[in-house]
Amino acid sequence: MPDSALRLDWRRPGPVRAYVEAGFSVGAGLALALVVSRRLGLVDVSPILLLSVLVPAIRFGIWPAVFASGLAFLAYNFFFIEPLYTLAVARPRELVTLVAFLVVAVITSAVAGRSRQRAHEVVVRGLEMRQLYAFARRLSSVADRATVLATAADEASAILGRRTVFLLAEDDDLTLAAASSSATLDEAALAAARWAFACRELSGAGTATHAEASWIFAPMSAGHRRLGVIGVAAEGKGAPLDTEQVILLYSLAEHAAIAADRARLASEISVAKAAAETESVRNILLASVSHDFRTPLSSILGAASSLIDYGERLSAPQRADLLSSIHEEAEHLDGMVRNLLAITRLEAGALDLQRDWVDLADSVHRVVALARRRGASQSIRVQFAADMPLVRADASLIEQALGNVLGNSLRHAGAGAVIDLSIRREGQRALVAVTDDGPGIPADLLPRVFAKFARAKASAADGGESFGLGLAITQGIVEAHGGEVTAESPVADGHGCRITLRLPLEASHPEDSEDEQADPAGG
Amino acid sequence: MNKPILLVVDDEPAIHRFLTPVLEVEGYEVVRAETGRAALDLAQSRKPDVIILDLGLPDLDGKDVIVALRQWSATPIVVLSARDREAEKILALDMGANDFVNKPFSVGELLARLRAALRQRRRIDGEGPVLRCGAYEIDLARHRVARDGEDIRLTKTEYELLAQLARHAGTVLTHRQLLSAIWGDEHAGDTQYLRVYVGQLRQKLGDTGDVRLIITEPGVGYRLSDAG
Numbered sequence A: 001m002p003d004s005a006l007r008l009d010w011r012r013p014g015p016v017r018a019y020v021e022a023g024f025s026v027g028a029g030l031a032l033a034l035v036v037s038r039r040l041g042l043v044d045v046s047p048i049l050l051l052s053v054l055v056p057a058i059r060f061g062i063w064p065a066v067f068a069s070g071l072a073f074l075a076y077n078f079f080f081i082e083p084l085y086t087l088a089v090a091r092p093r094e095l096v097t098l099v100a101f102l103v104v105a106v107i108t109s110a111v112a113g114r115s116r117q118r119a120h121e122v123v124v125r126g127l128e129m130r131q132l133y134a135f136a137r138r139l140s141s142v143a144d145r146a147t148v149l150a151t152a153a154d155e156a157s158a159i160l161g162r163r164t165v166f167l168l169a170e171d172d173d174l175t176l177a178a179a180s181s182s183a184t185l186d187e188a189a190l191a192a193a194r195w196a197f198a199c200r201e202l203s204g205a206g207t208a209t210h211a212e213a214s215w216i217f218a219p220m221s222a223g224h225r226r227l228g229v230i231g232v233a234a235e236g237k238g239a240p241l242d243t244e245q246v247i248l249l250y251s252l253a254e255h256a257a258i259a260a261d262r263a264r265l266a267s268e269i270s271v272a273k274a275a276a277e278t279e280s281v282r283n284i285l286l287a288s289v290s291h292d293f294r295t296p297l298s299s300i301l302g303a304a305s306s307l308i309d310y311g312e313r314l315s316a317p318q319r320a321d322l323l324s325s326i327h328e329e330a331e332h333l334d335g336m337v338r339n340l341l342a343i344t345r346l347e348a349g350a351l352d353l354q355r356d357w358v359d360l361a362d363s364v365h366r367v368v369a370l371a372r373r374r375g376a377s378q379s380i381r382v383q384f385a386a387d388m389p390l391v392r393a394d395a396s397l398i399e400q401a402l403g404n405v406l407g408n409s410l411r412h413a414g415a416g417a418v419i420d421l422s423i424r425r426e427g428q429r430a431l432v433a434v435t436d437d438g439p440g441i442p443a444d445l446l447p448r449v450f451a452k453f454a455r456a457k458a459s460a461a462d463g464g465e466s467f468g469l470g471l472a473i474t475q476g477i478v479e480a481h482g483g484e485v486t487a488e489s490p491v492a493d494g495h496g497c498r499i500t501l502r503l504p505l506e507a508s509h510p511e512d513s514e515d516e517q518a519d520p521a522g523g
Numbered sequence B: 001m002n003k004p005i006l007l008v009v010d011d012e013p014a015i016h017r018f019l020t021p022v023l024e025v026e027g028y029e030v031v032r033a034e035t036g037r038a039a040l041d042l043a044q045s046r047k048p049d050v051i052i053l054d055l056g057l058p059d060l061d062g063k064d065v066i067v068a069l070r071q072w073s074a075t076p077i078v079v080l081s082a083r084d085r086e087a088e089k090i091l092a093l094d095m096g097a098n099d100f101v102n103k104p105f106s107v108g109e110l111l112a113r114l115r116a117a118l119r120q121r122r123r124i125d126g127e128g129p130v131l132r133c134g135a136y137e138i139d140l141a142r143h144r145v146a147r148d149g150e151d152i153r154l155t156k157t158e159y160e161l162l163a164q165l166a167r168h169a170g171t172v173l174t175h176r177q178l179l180s181a182i183w184g185d186e187h188a189g190d191t192q193y194l195r196v197y198v199g200q201l202r203q204k205l206g207d208t209g210d211v212r213l214i215i216t217e218p219g220v221g222y223r224l225s226d227a228g
Helices: A016-040 A046-060 A062-080 A092-140 A145-160 A187-199 A243-313 A316-348 A360-373 A395-413 A470-480 A512-517 B013-025 B036-046 B062-070 B086-094 B107-124 B156-167 B175-182 B191-205
Strands: A164-170 A173-179 A215-222 A225-233 A355-358 A379-384 A391-394 A418-426 A429-436 A484-488 A497-504 B005-009 B029-033 B050-054 B077-082 B099-103 B130-133 B136-139 B144-147 B172-174 B214-217 B221-224
Touching: A016 A046, A016 A062, A046 A062, A046 A092, A062 A092, A092 A145, A092 A243, A145 A164, A145 A173, A145 A225, A145 A243, A164 A187, A164 A215, A173 A187, A173 A225, A187 A215, A187 A225, A215 A243, A225 A243, A243 A316, A243 B013, A243 B099, A243 B107, A316 A395, A316 A470, A316 B013, A355 A360, A355 A395, A360 A379, A360 A395, A360 A418, A360 A429, A391 A395, A391 A497, A395 A418, A395 A429, A395 A470, A395 A497, A470 A484, A470 A497, B005 B013, B005 B036, B013 B029, B013 B107, B029 B036, B036 B050, B036 B062, B050 B062, B050 B107, B062 B077, B062 B086, B077 B086, B077 B107, B086 B099, B086 B172, B086 B175, B099 B107, B136 B156, B156 B175, B156 B191, B156 B221, B172 B175, B175 B191, B175 B221, B191 B214
Parallel strands: A379 A418, B005 B029, B005 B050, B050 B077, B077 B099
Antiparallel strands: A164 A173, A164 A225, A215 A225, A355 A391, A418 A429, A429 A497, A484 A497, B130 B136, B136 B144, B172 B221, B214 B221
16 A cells, blocks of 8 residues: 555554553553662653663554553553652653653554554565465366356455455346356446446546446456456445455466466367367378279279279179179278268267167178178188077167277278177177277277277278278267177187177067067958 | 280279270280389389389379389380379379370270370381371471462471371370470460460461360370371
8 A cells, every 4th residue: 555654553543452452551650660660869860761661552453552651651650750649740841751651652553563563564465475486376277168257256255355246248238157155246237337338447446437336347358368356345335345355366467367378268269279180181081082982983893894994805704893892892882882871970969779679699690791792711610508598789780889999800800800790698788899809909099099080091992891980880879779889809819809799689679568569460 | 926915004903904805906015013112123024015003002103103113214204193193193294294185084085095105216217207197297307388289388496396296196295394395494384485486386287176186184285186
């Protein structure tokens, strides 16, 4: 507070203890004065009593000092002034002593009071600095703007000891963004807030504008950008903020504004990043699609044009091979289109399951048969528990999920691999495990093997049916069924890979009665 | 005459599956490679007459294979590449590949490129100075161009452009290759010259119909048709 004049704090009478101690001080002075005058025969002991006034003046401020000086004068008068042991004031000289006591008391207490005030201010400033520092640090650890402001409101409220709100400028008006406790702002408060925002100055209770409001608002800006206002409750009329608290309020507003602005920037950056990631996923997808579609298309176009232009000159087995390659590559393309459709629908959350009772053993056999038709040379073994219950699932999606897992093993395990498919029950879940004895999944790839575009190799030297989407689709399908899919590698002797699908079994099962309900003519 | 040896480099077994029977029927001896390293080894041991090279190989970049081959071999190289990857094709051609075929391709198209590449190799060994392309006759010794026996008057630059294309009839020349051959290396990026002169040349040659003598390879360059 700007206060260079001697500071006389007339308002505070001081605690009772101060007066008691002032009395003791004068009593001690009196005792010393008595001893000195008796022993040494000194006549004028007023300096000793004056000293006894200085102590309370330095320590307790003006009123205890005045009290002490009066007491000292009375004691001096009573014990040392003729006539002794009366309070009668015989000569004007004694009055001068009284005045001297008073003047010394007042001046000393004022000087002492000022230096005490200074010391107090230094302590308070230090405390405020520390609070502001802690405030700024807490805000810096919060990422999003809403949390920044909520934290700021709570912290500011703790520091100021008042309810605190933040209002942010949105669409040409201020809206309540955060409050330390449930706060409703009436029209008067809102008017004060708008004024503070528009004029960039303090407004509300105890200020020059909108003094009728029960809140006090200070503008909040980051750099030159006005963000909004900070508001504190004026708890009861006539309790506005003093200058120090106003300065503190401005500091809090500034810190909060900087933190909120930083959070806004951070969120803008993360939105931009997310958009860029979506964009890059799309680009990877397009690149994969164009690359992976081109190979089967090349085969089809090449084989077809060979048959058209050179068919007569090719042998019958060669012609048959070209035709079957067209057939296989078309099936590859169909598989890829189905996978692409599935991933699109999974991404959009639009995968509608056509659930029916599915025999997993049947699904597995169909998937294996398809793989063999497509020329899988690997040894594929299927094992299943005899009492395997049916699962309630979308048969074609489950086959797609299984096909992707088997296809993954066929591509990566090598031409001489042995692939085991086993189906069994595990509590309330059906479990399908596909285990190969290939090189396994590299450790760095294993954690993201179900992520889109996760590929072991940059090139697609793998038969062309891979966008790195297959296992991602499997996971999407299995999870849509309420199941889960896991990958392990290595499974034995440092090689091999096992992918396990778990599908929930429903409590109710199709009983014989349901079979009876079926239309006999349909069978 | 021995069968020409053809080295086919592609990592997709499906491509070999349909290429091999047709190429054999066409009278080539087919050597297969699925990686860049195998290709380099086979190029050395089998000395192929033409190499078909897919640019997307698992082990080496196709362009590196071209650079390595060109260290010691002038064997014609026809690259296979995606239609949308012009930059890759142009780089491959500028590094010494002789021609390209867009994937997916028809077998007839590939065989035409192979024939052109082989013919050009023989032409370097000394064919006559007179080239015949359909109705056109280009006499490289006497700087004469005629259509159906009628002389066509060309400026020096127009003639240079046509002669450059004619010397490589059937194979593509990139913009850069044409520009540096005719205008010099400092103009290798000025494709607008090329567009203007090709336009003028086509006008004078009357090459404006559906079947063109000078064929535009979009984004890559030009080739002179060798049909005929």
